[in-house]
Amino acid sequence: MGILDGKRGVIFGVANERSIAWAISRALHEEGAELAFTYAGEVLEKRVRPLAEGIGAKIILPCDVTKDEEIDRVFDALKREWGGLDILIHAIAYAAKEDLSNPFVQTGRQGFHLALDVSAYSFVVLSRHAAALMEGRKGSILTMTYIGSEKVIPNYNVMGVAKAALEASVRYLAHDLGPKGIRVNAISAGPIKTLAAAGISGFKDMLHYSSERAPLKRNIDAEDVARTALYLVSDMAGAVTGEVVHVDAGYNIMGM
Numbered sequence: 001m002g003i004l005d006g007k008r009g010v011i012f013g014v015a016n017e018r019s020i021a022w023a024i025s026r027a028l029h030e031e032g033a034e035l036a037f038t039y040a041g042e043v044l045e046k047r048v049r050p051l052a053e054g055i056g057a058k059i060i061l062p063c064d065v066t067k068d069e070e071i072d073r074v075f076d077a078l079k080r081e082w083g084g085l086d087i088l089i090h091a092i093a094y095a096a097k098e099d100l101s102n103p104f105v106q107t108g109r110q111g112f113h114l115a116l117d118v119s120a121y122s123f124v125v126l127s128r129h130a131a132a133l134m135e136g137r138k139g140s141i142l143t144m145t146y147i148g149s150e151k152v153i154p155n156y157n158v159m160g161v162a163k164a165a166l167e168a169s170v171r172y173l174a175h176d177l178g179p180k181g182i183r184v185n186a187i188s189a190g191p192i193k194t195l196a197a198a199g200i201s202g203f204k205d206m207l208h209y210s211s212e213r214a215p216l217k218r219n220i221d222a223e224d225v226a227r228t229a230l231y232l233v234s235d236m237a238g239a240v241t242g243e244v245v246h247v248d249a250g251y252n253i254m255g256m
């Protein structure tokens with residue numbers, strides 16, 4: 001008996017076993033959810049397919065979110081195979097490497113568009129497709145964000161602007177989809193050493209800095225995020241929508 005027995009969810013954003021989306025997937029699966037997975041290109045299929053098959057996934061499809069055809073194909077398959085959907089997990093972000101190291105003021109049009117397209121617009125288009133499959137099912141939609149949307153984190157740059165757009169999108173989507181019983185929320189996670197953090201210079205120092213200042217005096221891991229994700233997609237959070245929940249050991253409350 002799990003709290004998600006009979007629920008069906010689609011996961012966007014697993015790259016490897018360290019991905020936040022993978023920790024969320026394991027937590028949802030343990031509570032009885034049936035999951036479908038997407039991966040961003042052939043290189044990642046080698047990593048994602050074995051993980052997904054290991055928890056019994058039958059629907060595993062490519063989806064680069066900058067390509068409308070690939071998004072259409074995923075939701076066509078979900079409609080055909082399942083007929084409906086209860087849960088969407090969005091854990092995707094990307095900016096060009098140079099835009100995470102050069103001064104923000106130098107961000108070009110192309111780099112700005114790419115970061116906002118992959119990291120914010122994708123949430124809108126995926127939510128629209130998901131909502132069409134959630135009619136009469138009390139659906140739940142969840143994305144991942146970071147405090148760089150609220151405050152300046154050096155080098156986070158255009159990603160901070162994209163996360164600000166993503167968090168505002170959570171609120172507008174919650175307003176649009178609320179009348180259908182669909183909830184839309186975000187988790188704002190503290191820094192975790194995943195693939196997306198691997199290339200960031202000084203990331204280790206950031207972990208040290210955060211754990212010293214956070215009220216709980218520790219860093220967080222993907223399982224901390226996964227437990228909050230489980231709550232947010234379950235009926236336990238049945239009256240929670242449009243919210244950004246910080247899972248950061250309390251770091252965000254500090255002023256000094």
Ligand code: NAD
Pocket residue numbers: 012013014015016018019020021039040044063064065066090091092093094118144145146188189190191192193194195196197
């Ligand atoms: P990750 O590298 O495991 O996941 C990022 C995912 O984005 C990958 O699966 C990658 O394939 C996907 N992606 C990138 N471009 C894509 C595209 N065009 N189409 C489809 N997918 C694409 O790293 P993660 O840390 O698990 O990141 C997941 C989410 O969590 C991101 O939104 C990230 O901003 C957010 N987040 C991470 C941290 C952290 O410190 N790691 C903190 C707060 C929020």
Ligand code: 0WE
Pocket residue numbers: 093094095096097100145146153154155156159191192195196197199200
């Ligand atoms: O959202 C993120 C990172 C997202 C990300 C990571 C990369 C690295 C490789 C987006 N695009 C790229 N592009 C690449 O080429 N995080 C919350 C993790 C993160 O990234 C930072 C951080 C933190 C924390 C960048 C600078 C400063 C802090």
